[in-house]
Every structure is written in C-alpha cells, then in structure tokens.
Amino acid sequence: MSIKNLQPRFFVLLLFIVVAGVLRITAAGEITPFSNFSPVGAMALFGGAYFADKWKSYVFPLLTLFLGDVIMSQTIYKAYATGILYEGWIWTYLGFAAMVLTGQLIIKKVRITSVVAASVVAAIVFWLLADFGTWTTAYNIDMTTGLPFTKDAQGLVKCYIQGLPLVKNTILSNLVFSAIFFGLFELMQNKIPALSIPR
Template structure:
C-alpha cells in the first residue's frame, strides 16, 4: 500500500476543517464551498482527488442539511471551480488567487441560478424569466463572494504557512 505524504494529509485536514463550517450556524451565503473546490484544484496533484475531496465534503454536509432539486447545478459549479484551480496550479500568487476566487464566485452564481430558473418553478422558462432569476439573485452574490474570498484567504494562507513550516523542518533535518 502506498504511503500518503504529509502534503495530502495537510490538504485533506484543511478541507475537512473548513467544510465543517457548513453544518454549523453561519451567516447566509458565506460558506467555504467554492474556496474548497478552487483550493483542491490548485494543490492536489491527482486530479481525481481534486474533484473527489470537495465534492465528498459537500455530499457529507448535504446528508445532514438535506438535498434539493438544484444540487446537480451546485456540484457542477464546484467542479468548474476545481478546473479553475487546475489553471491556478503553477501560477499561485495573491492577485491570481483573488482573480480565480472572483471567477469561481461568478461561475457559481451563473450555474446555480441557471439551475434555480430551470427546475425550481419560481420563474417562467423564458429569456425574461432567466433575467428575472439572475436579477433576484444579485443580493446573494455579494455575500457569496465575500465568503469565497474569506475562505480562499484562510485556505491558501494556511497552506502557505504550513508548507513553509515543513520546508523549514526538512532543511533543518538536512543540516
């Protein structure tokens, strides 16, 4: 059996810790969902793990919170954020993380609200109904983006600090 390296343990621990946030009371629309997916796509070397870990985390939380008819759209938006993370993989910088986070937030907004329009029955299935759905969802975008930026900051900065710590330990052992 292949041994899992400390990087993978660190990544999984950070993702689990942040995803527990979803099942506790928190401000509406301020969640780590998209930050988790972006982070996983950026740092997991195995692409299947980059998709599996945040989606499994989401599924576990949904077992407690309940399922809804737009869940496939939410999960698809998360998968898209993982793809943005793949792009970010060898380009990590503060500004690029912020840009990728905002892009992930906008993708989530577009895909999840398209799902609301398509399956909720709240809006007519017309161009006008789609525009109305996006318009009604605009107040939620700001809070979602704030949460995504907050949790991306927590995840990426924590990882950078932990990574720096382990590199320092390795160098001290070599000396």
C-alpha cells in the same frame, strides 16, 4: 505501508477540506444577510490548486460537499429535500466542479493576484450555473411576485438578477476563506518541508 510511503501533504490537504465542510454545516441556517457566506468556494479553489492528482481535486471536495448536503437536507433544510438531497442539486454540483476547475486553471502558482482572480471568477461561474438550476426547479420563486419565474429568457434574467446579492456574499466568502486556507497552508509549507511537492 512503510512510514516513508505516507504522504503528510495529502492528509493535511484533506484536513483542510474536511474543516471547510464542517464549517459550512455549522454556518448553515435561515436566509440572512450572510447567506452564501461559507467556505465551500474556497474549499473548491484550494483543492483545485493544491492536489497534484487532478481527480483528487474533484473527488474529495465534492464528497465533502455531498456529505454536508446530506446532513443539512435531512436536518436544517428537510422541508426542501427530495430524497437525500434537494431538487436541482446537479446544477449546484456542476457549479462546484467548475470552481475546482477555476482553481486548477487560474492558480498555477499561489499568489495574491491569482487567488483573488480565481475567487471572483469562481463565484460568477457558480452563480451562472447554480441559478440556472434554480430557474429550472419547482422552488424558482420570483421574490417580487411570489410566483415561479417564467420559463423564458425574461424569467431567467430575473432569476439571475435576484441572485446577485448572494454573488456578492460568495465573492466575499471566497476571498476571506481563501486568504485563510491558502495563507495558512503556504505558511505551513514554509515551516514543514514535508508538505511541499517533492522535486
């Protein structure tokens, strides 16, 4: 492969994704007021907005999420692991893929308004999918009773309501990390023409 065929834009985008994955692992821990405050949502939006090849928008962020999950499931959250991941993981990944799609659909052009809108919408979509998954698993404990949520509409609604504080943190983290990722990459594109999409 010649030097001319190398794509610096792709490698820089991939570097942003990897950094987000590493930050997520280092920020993991017990439930705190900052639970769900991680760069994964911004990572999904960033991948969805910038990768020219749509399959890369999903594969690289999802692979980074998966590797991080494997590491955390075997270390920090080993008590909750079922195999190499955790019960209900499919819903988390569907929610994450939906965030990538949100980035593709809303951030057609990187502007403050589109990034803010995508950050909020992505958090809500993720909450709806991931908390539905929580409701279906064995770890679906109602914090007010200490018992599993009932398998009916009322139980699902209670599960969603109890997840609302985490939605706020997801929105905040999406906004903060998106501002950093999108702002930094836009600045880099302005300074380094090779990072822009070829015309």
